[in-house]
Amino acid sequence: MSETAIKTIRRATWVGSIVNIALAGVKISVGKLTGSQALVADGIHSLSDLVTDTxxxxxxxxxxxxADKEHPYGHGRFETLTNIFIGVLLALVGIGIGWDALSAIGHEATNSPGMLAFIAAVxxxxxxxxxxRWTVVQAKRINSRSLHANAWHHRSDALSSLPVAVAVVANYVAPGLHYLDQIAALLVTAMILKAAFDILWPAIQELTDAEADSDIDxxxxxxxxxxxxxxxVHAIRNRRTGSTILLDFHMLVDPDMSVDKAHAISENFKRYILAQLDEVVDVIIHIEPxxxxxRVVNPCCEDKKCDDTNQH
Structure with missing residues (x-):
């Protein structure tokens, strides 16, 4: 990974950490001041984002x-493990919001948080x-799956503030509708769990060495x-390690070609592939006559007529 990409990851993460600390302080303070337990809980959720930032x-x-002697294929799987950690934490946050919403059903609101709580939530x-949105742009620019996962954790914080805003508005518009807050919270839970699945499933696929991209073939x-x-070329295989892809395949050349020439062709072809496919960082080519x-793609047979047909 380039030095620019590393700096982008750390800069975006530090910006997110500063915003999380500021929002957590505001929401917890306003929640205490207005008596909004939901806003206090939302502030604590903002603090949980610091865990993923860290x-x-x-x-x-x-x-x-x-890559080194202990990790000859590089250290990309550490990014996979980070994605799994973020996905699990995001799922737990969603389950927590859903559990609180279900527990609150049947209980009338004991206080009216007021517009200050609404302003803080909005x-x-x-x-x-x-x-x-800013973090997603940074993640796409450097192709960082972990940064993209953390972006979704930012959005989960935005979504978790939605029930707080809904509760305040509901108090003013329809004081008798006590379940709007819980319904909104359950919708938010579904969205957060969907985001957690979208982060976890690719990471699980990666750990099981599933094909990274079928279009590469x-x-x-x-x-x-x-x-x-x-x-x-045949026996094309690719697998993901973090934000990068490892590729290998068999390349067939004229059996009378010298080893030096075949090697030169494979090296040139490898450089061309690396230049064309940004995610691919390593290519292993097995040379065969x-x-x-x-032959696999264009098999031949003993029958001259059959062989001529295959070649055409």
Whole structure:
């Protein structure tokens, strides 16, 4: 990972931490002042975002490190573990909000928080939504899955402030409708759990070495067709490690070609692939002779007519 990407991750995380501390202080203070338990709980949720910020700041020190003897494939899986941590924490936050909403059903509100609580909740929604969008832009720019996951944690904080705002408005518009706050909170829970799943599932797929991108197979075949010396490519495999992809495949060349020339072709082809596919950071190419025993895409047979048909 480039130095620019590392600085972007840490800058975005520090900005998020500062905003979280400020919002937590405002929401807890206003919640205490207005008697809004929901706003106090929302402030504590903002503090929980600091946990994921800390996880990224610590984790990025490891997953951005170059490959070494102990980790010859690099340290990308540390980013995967960070994503799992964020996804689990996000799921727990969603479950907590849902549990509080279900527990509150049937209990009438004991206080009217007032407009100050509403202003604090709306300010939180706006600030965290802006932070979410900005963080997503930074994550896409450097292709950081962990930064994108943390962006969703920012949005969960914005969503968790929504029931507080709804409760205040409901108190003014329809004091008799005591369940609007709980219904809004349950909707928020569903959205947060969906975001947690979207973060966790790719990470789980990565840990089980699932294919990272099926489109890569097609692209490699297309690139190979542009090189006359490459007769065939097959056994294309790719897997993700953090925000990067590792790729390997078999490349068939003329059996009479020298080892030096075949190696030069494979190295040039590797450099071309790395230049075309941003996520791919390493390519292993297994060179084979273009013979009947090795051909897969265009198999040949003993029958001359059959062989001629395959070649056409």
């Amino acid at each position: 996880a990224i700041l610590i984790g990025s020190r490891y997953w951005t490190a170059p 300010a939180s929604i706006v600030a965290k939504e802006v932070l979410y 097609v692209k490699i075949q297309q690139y190979a067709e542009e090189v006359p010396q490459i007769k065939e 273009y013979t009947c025993a090795e």
